[in-house]
Amino acid sequence: MASFADICAVLGRHYSAASARTIGRMAVRRVGAHEHAIAQLRDMRPLLRELKRGMDLFSTSPVARRLCISQLEELLIGGGTLAPLLPAHFEVSIVDESHIVEARTRARAMAQELGFSRTEQVKVATIVSELARNIYHYAGTGVIAVQRLEEPQRGISIEARDEGPGIADVESILAGSYRSRTGLGLGLIGCRNLTDELTIDTAPGKGTRIKARMYR
Amino acid sequence: MRRTIPIIKLRQNLIVSIQIEMTDRLVGELKENIAYEVRAQEVSGLVIEVSAVDFLDSYIARSIQQIAKIASCMGVETILAGLDPSVAITLVEMGADMLGVQTALDLEDALDLLEERQAASKAEEELVLAEIYARLEES
Amino acid sequence: MKVSDLNLAEMLSFKPDEGRVLLGGDRMLIFRQDSLGVLRRLLYDQLGDRLTRSILTHFGHQCGCGDYATLSANYEWESELDEMAAGPALHTWEGIVHVEPLLLEFNREAGTFHMKGTWRNSYEAEIHRQLFGICEFPVCHTLTGYMSGWCSSFIGKRVIAIETKCVGKGDEHCEFEVRSPEAWGDEADAWREALETTDYSLSRELEAKLAVIQEQELAISELSTPVMEIWDDVLVLPIVGVVDTRRSMEIMNNLLLSIEQTQARCVIIDVTGVEVVDTKTADYLLKVMRAANLLGSRCVLTGLSSAIAQTLVEIGADLSEVRTLRNIKEGLKDCLKFLRAQTRAG
Numbered sequence: 262m263a264s265f266a267d268i269c270a271v272l273g274r275h276y277s278a279a280s281a282r283t284i285g286r287m288a289v290r291r292v293g294a295h296e297h298a299i300a301q302l303r304d305m306r307p308l309l310r311e312l313k314r315g316m317d318l319f320s321t322s323p324v325a326r327r328l329c330i331s332q333l334e335e336l337l338i339g340g341g342t343l344a345p346l347l348p349a350h351f352e353v354s355i356v357d358e359s360h361i362v363e364a365r366t367r368a369r370a371m372a373q374e375l376g377f378s379r380t381e382q383v384k385v386a387t388i389v390s391e392l393a394r395n396i397y398h399y400a401g402t403g404v405i406a407v408q409r410l411e412e413p414q415r416g417i418s419i420e421a422r423d424e425g426p427g428i429a430d431v432e433s434i435l436a437g438s439y440r441s442r443t444g445l446g447l448g449l450i451g452c453r454n455l456t457d458e459l460t461i462d463t464a465p466g467k468g469t470r471i472k473a474r475m476y477r
Numbered sequence: 478m479r480r481t482i483p484i485i486k487l488r489q490n491l492i493v494s495i496q497i498e499m500t501d502r503l504v505g506e507l508k509e510n511i512a513y514e515v516r517a518q519e520v521s522g523l524v525i526e527v528s529a530v531d532f533l534d535s536y537i538a539r540s541i542q543q544i545a546k547i548a549s550c551m552g553v554e555t556i557l558a559g560l561d562p563s564v565a566i567t568l569v570e571m572g573a574d575m576l577g578v579q580t581a582l583d584l585e586d587a588l589d590l591l592e593e594r595q596a597a598s599k600a601e602e603e604l605v606l607a608e609i610y611a612r613l614e615e616s
Numbered sequence: 617m618k619v620s621d622l623n624l625a626e627m628l629s630f631k632p633d634e635g636r637v638l639l640g641g642d643r644m645l646i647f648r649q650d651s652l653g654v655l656r657r658l659l660y661d662q663l664g665d666r667l668t669r670s671i672l673t674h675f676g677h678q679c680g681c682g683d684y685a686t687l688s689a690n691y692e693w694e695s696e697l698d699e700m701a702a703g704p705a706l707h708t709w710e711g712i713v714h715v716e717p718l719l720l721e722f723n724r725e726a727g728t729f730h731m732k733g734t735w736r737n738s739y740e741a742e743i744h745r746q747l748f749g750i751c752e753f754p755v756c757h758t759l760t761g762y763m764s765g766w767c768s769s770f771i772g773k774r775v776i777a778i779e780t781k782c783v784g785k786g787d788e789h790c791e792f793e794v795r796s797p798e799a800w801g802d803e804a805d806a807w808r809e810a811l812e813t814t815d816y817s818l819s820r821e822l823e824a825k826l827a828v829i830q831e832q833e834l835a836i837s838e839l840s841t842p843v844m845e846i847w848d849d850v851l852v853l854p855i856v857g858v859v860d861t862r863r864s865m866e867i868m869n870n871l872l873l874s875i876e877q878t879q880a881r882c883v884i885i886d887v888t889g890v891e892v893v894d895t896k897t898a899d900y901l902l903k904v905m906r907a908a909n910l911l912g913s914r915c916v917l918t919g920l921s922s923a924i925a926q927t928l929v930e931i932g933a934d935l936s937e938v939r940t941l942r943n944i945k946e947g948l949k950d951c952l953k954f955l956r957a958q959t960r961a962g
Contacts, residue, residue: 358500358501358502359500361500361501362498362500365532365534366498369532378563379563380562380563380566380567382563383531383532383561383563383564383566383567384567384570386532386534387532387533387534387535387567387571390532390534390536391534391535391536394501394534394536448534448535448536450571450572451535451571451572451573452571454570454571454572455567455570455571508926509922509926512922512923512925512926513922515922516921516922516925517922519942521942543929543930546925546929546935547922547925547926547929548925549940550920550924550925550928550929550935550940551920551922551925551940551941551942552918552940552941552942552943552946553942598953601953601956602949602952602953604956605949605952605953605956606952608956609952
């Protein structure tokens with residue numbers, strides 16, 4: 262059975278916590294219901310309509326809005342329980358090739374849940390894939406850590422860590438003047454082009470730590 | 478031979494429709510299998526159909542380029558069909574565009590293109606042969 | 617003289633002013649055992665077991681024959697027995713081995729011979745064990761050779777000495793037995809063979825094989841660079857085998873000559889028969905094709921296998937300037953179309 266908290270939780274995935282509560286409270290009041298008695302409402306559709314009206318007052322990407330609506334529908338009308346939120350962060354140890362796929366799939370799911378557009382989801386998955394693949398091919402093993410970002414802006418933070426040989430001369434790689442047959446350069450340049458922020462911390466023999474951020 | 482992704486022969490062309498998540502290993506397997514089939518079958522075209530693919534990174538993109546080159550070594554033309562717009566945008570922004578690989582909107586378009594060229598080629602061949610036979614008859 | 621009179625200390629004459637040591641009138645030499653060991657090791661390493669055994673046996677054989685000749689020339693023996701026994705005695709005096717005859721039966725007129733004896737302190741077993749450790753087979757080849765030589769010279773007929781026990785094998789001491797060849801069964805085969813191989817065949821075998829290989833190479837290269845005119849203005853060059861620098865020069869020369877002779881405007885280079893096409897081979901082929909282009913002939917490459925295509929692409933070979941087609945059939949179609957277009961245009 263849906264509760265006010267559940268509604269706010271769903272809204273909270275796509276709007277800030279404060280906005281979510283405001284939308285929820287406004288909608289509940291307009292249908293003349295009480296926050297503690299949502300479950301007793303016989304018809305959820307008016308509530309849903311008011312929630313949509315409230316959502317229009319706050320801006321978000323159309324994709325996120327649609328996703329939010331469908332999740333609310335699922336919750337209120339579909340009789341479904343709140344789908345468990347994906348964890349706010351996760352780590353994948355890159356040991357095997359299959360971990361590259363796992364890391365990017367999970368990162369993409371997180372991006373989807375955060376309301377990233379389809380293209381942005383692909384970008385997130387691509388960044389994770391490139392970084393994970395670099396770890397696998399050059400360092401042997403490492404870790405991909407992905408985290409939700411809430412403040413100041415919604416987004417995803419991706420960190421790739423390894424104790425590998427490190428990258429010598431990152432500058433020329435990023436400048437595009439280093440041509441690697443295997444594509445290490447291309448991967449890094451590609452990541453830099455796709456992300457909002459990219460920092461690389463590496464030295465020969467000292468391992469590598471790359472952080473990328475994408476905001477919604 | 479392991480055939481996770483089927484390769485289908487349709488008249489003069491091979492069709493490879495990728496319906497599953499592309500792991501590195503799968504890419505390697507695909508490269509080998511396509512290379513084998515291109516050699517083994519009498520085809521002149523190859524369509525790699527990727528409408529169900531929602532993710533391509535630079536490595537997979539490069540591998541597709543390589544497949545096209547390998548096919549070209551054996552006289553077979555490759556067309557990439559059905560690339561998802563989001564994927565296309567990402568590839569372009571990354572700078573990993575597929576230079577040298579022809580593209581088409583979907584499978585149908587790709588086959589139309591290939592078969593048009595193949596028909597033209599065949600027509601020309603027939604003209605040439607007709608002329609040759611004519612000359613032979615004369616002599 | 618009696619065998620007991622044999623005394624090398626008196627019979628050897630040292631002539632330091634000449635730098636010689638003489639036994640009778642023949643020059644003798646003194647070498648270190650360990651230095652001889654080096655020689656032995658080199659022989660085994662370079663020539664292998666069979667040939668070395670044969671060489672050492674022959675060497676020993678000659679020592680035996682030579683010693684017999686010298687002693688016969690310089691001394692009168694009291695009896696045949698003394699004459700025969702002088703051999704083992706001399707062998708002992710020379711510091712090669714201590715010989716203890718156990719059995720000696722012979723008949724010079726009948727030509728029969730049978731001898732058995734013990735060898736102790738064989739130098740040969742000693743150095744062989746130092747160099748190679750314990751072996752499966754007796755190792756005192758110069759010793760058996762010596763006995764064969766001496767006894768054969770004595771009896772006037774060929775006899776074969778074999779080793780029945782050997783320190784080199786791990787036995788307490790060495791033992792030998794000498795009989796005429798007919799009296800031996802197959803247990804003497806190894807020694808018989810060592811005595812009989814007079815031709816140092818190993819290197820000659822190698823030389824013969826090398827000659828065959830060179831002939832075959834020549835034959836193959838003649839077979840594999842034919843240039844054929846399969847249609848007016850169309851040449852086909854099927855390449856088979858390995859394309860190295862030498863072959864590529866041959867191919868280039870052949871092809872350019874043919875183009876000149878036939879004035880062909882199209883060339884199909886088919887590499888179905890080439891097993892490996894790496895960047896170097898691809899480079900050579902490119903050179904050949906560019907040269908043909910310079911003469912005004914258009915080239916296509918056909919017959920790349922799937923394995924070669926994959927390798928070339930993976931190593932990043934640049935085949936962008938090359939027209940590649942599936943096989944000669946497609947190549948011919950392509951050339952005919954090109955020629956037709958040219959005729960129409962021209």
